[in-house]
Amino acid sequence: MAVTPTTAEQGRLPLENALRRGGQLPVAIDEKGILIAIVQRWRDDTTLKVRLLIQGTEIVAASIYAIFNQSGGVGKTTLTQNIGYHLSQLGRKVLLVDDDPQGSLTVFMGLEPIELKKTLYDAVVREEDIAIIRNVSGMDLVPSNISLSTAEMELVGAMMGELRLKQALESITDDYDYILIDCPPSLGILSIMSLVAATHVLVPIQTEFKALKGTELLLTTIVKTLKIANKKLKIAGFIPTMYDGRTSQGENSLKAIYEQLSKVGKVFPTIPRTTDFANASQKQLPLALYNPKHHAVSILQEIAKTLDDAHGSK
Ligand SMILES: Nc1ncnc2c1ncn2[C@@H]1O[C@H](COP(=O)(O)OP(=O)(O)OP(=O)(O)O)[C@@H](O)[C@H]1O
Numbered sequence: 001m002a003v004t005p006t007t008a009e010q011g012r013l014p015l016e017n018a019l020r021r022g023g024q025l026p027v028a029i030d031e032k033g034i035l036i037a038i039v040q041r042w043r044d045d046t047t048l049k050v051r052l053l054i055q056g057t058e059i060v061a062a063s064i065y066a067i068f069n070q071s072g073g074v075g076k077t078t079l080t081q082n083i084g085y086h087l088s089q090l091g092r093k094v095l096l097v098d099d100d101p102q103g104s105l106t107v108f109m110g111l112e113p114i115e116l117k118k119t120l121y122d123a124v125v126r127e128e129d130i131a132i133i134r135n136v137s138g139m140d141l142v143p144s145n146i147s148l149s150t151a152e153m154e155l156v157g158a159m160m161g162e163l164r165l166k167q168a169l170e171s172i173t174d175d176y177d178y179i180l181i182d183c184p185p186s187l188g189i190l191s192i193m194s195l196v197a198a199t200h201v202l203v204p205i206q207t208e209f210k211a212l213k214g215t216e217l218l219l220t221t222i223v224k225t226l227k228i229a230n231k232k233l234k235i236a237g238f239i240p241t242m243y244d245g246r247t248s249q250g251e252n253s254l255k256a257i258y259e260q261l262s263k264v265g266k267v268f269p270t271i272p273r274t275t276d277f278a279n280a281s282q283k284q285l286p287l288a289l290y291n292p293k294h295h296a297v298s299i300l301q302e303i304a305k306t307l308d309d310a311h312g313s314k
C-alpha cells in the first residue's frame with residue numbers, strides 16, 4: 001500500500017486519542033475511528049510527522065445516542081430498549097442509561113426501581129462511580145428511580161450541572177460500542193445533560209395529528225445545545241412511531257413528517273402501532289424475545305443495522 005506522511009494538524013488529536021485507548025501502541029486514527037497509521041516517528045506538537053505503515057484495521061469510539069423528545073409517550077423508552085437489543089444482537093457492546101425519574105426503562109428491563117440502592121442519581125448528583133447492572137437481555141443498564149426527580153433542582157444550582165452525565169460516562173465510554181440514553185419527556189436539565197453527553201440525537205415522533213407539534217421547540221433545543229454546549233452533536237434522525245396505516249390521520253402525519261423533517265435529518269423506517277410492544281414490556285422483554293416473529297422485529301433490526309453501518313463495522 002501507499003505510504004503517505006501526514007501532518008501534526010491531521011494527526012495530533014486522533015493520535016492522543018489512540019494512545020489513550022491503546023496504551024503504549026503508537027497509532028493514529030482518523031475522525032471516523034479508522035486506524036490509519038502506526039506512527040513511525042514524531043518530534044513535538046508543532047512539527048509532528050507520522051508515517052502511515054498500515055491501513056484498514058478499525059478502532060471505533062462509542063456512539064452515544066440520546067433518545068429525545070419532550071413529548072410524553074412517543075416511544076422513547078420502547079425504542080431505547082429494542083434498538084439497544086438489536087445492536088447487541090449484531091455483536092456490539094451496549095449500555096442503556098435510564099435518564100428518566102419515571103424509571104420506565106428500568107422497569108422494562110425487569111428491575112424494581114424503588115429497590116435499587118444505587119442509580120444514575122448517585123452518579124450525576126453525588127458524583128459517585130456510575131452504577132451498572134450487567135447483562136440484562138444481553139445489555140448493561142444504568143438504572144434510575146424517582147430519586148432522579150430531585151436532580152432537576154439540585155443540578156440547576158450546581159456548577160456545570162449539565163456536564164454531569166458526560167463526566168459520569170467518561171470513564172466507561174471505551175467499554176461500549178453504543179450507549180443509548182433514554183431521556184425524560186421534558187426539556188429540563190436531565191434532557192440537556194443527555195444532549196451534552198451524546199454524540200448523536202435520535203428523535204421518535206408519534207404519527208398522529210399532533211405529530212409535529214413541539215418539533216420546532218425540540219429542534220431549537222438541539223441547535224442551542226449544538227452551538228453552546230456540544231458542537232459535535234449530530235442529528236441521527238427521526239423515527240416515526242405508533243403508525244396506524246388504516247387511518248388517514250396516521251397516513252397524513254407520516255407524510256408531514258417526511259415532508260418537514262427529511263430536510264433536517266434522516267427519517268428511519270416507521271414503527272407500526274401494535275399492542276405487542278406493551279405486552280413485551282409488561283413481560284420485561286424486548287419485542288424480539290417476546291414475539292420473535294412479529295413484523296416490527298425486522299424493522300427494528302433494520303434501524304439498528306443502519307445505525308451500525310453509519311458507526312462503522314468492527
Ligand atoms: N409502536 C407502538 N405501538 C403501540 N404501543 C406502543 C408502541 N411503542 C410504545 N408503545 C406503548 O406506548 C406507551 C409509551 O411508550 P414509551 O414508554 O416507550 O414512550 P416514552 O416516549 O418513553 O414515554 P415517556 O415520555 O412517558 O417517557 C407504552 O405503554 C408502550 O408500551
Ligand SMILES: [Mg+2]
Pocket residue numbers: 076077078100104105182183184
Ligand atoms: Mg420513557
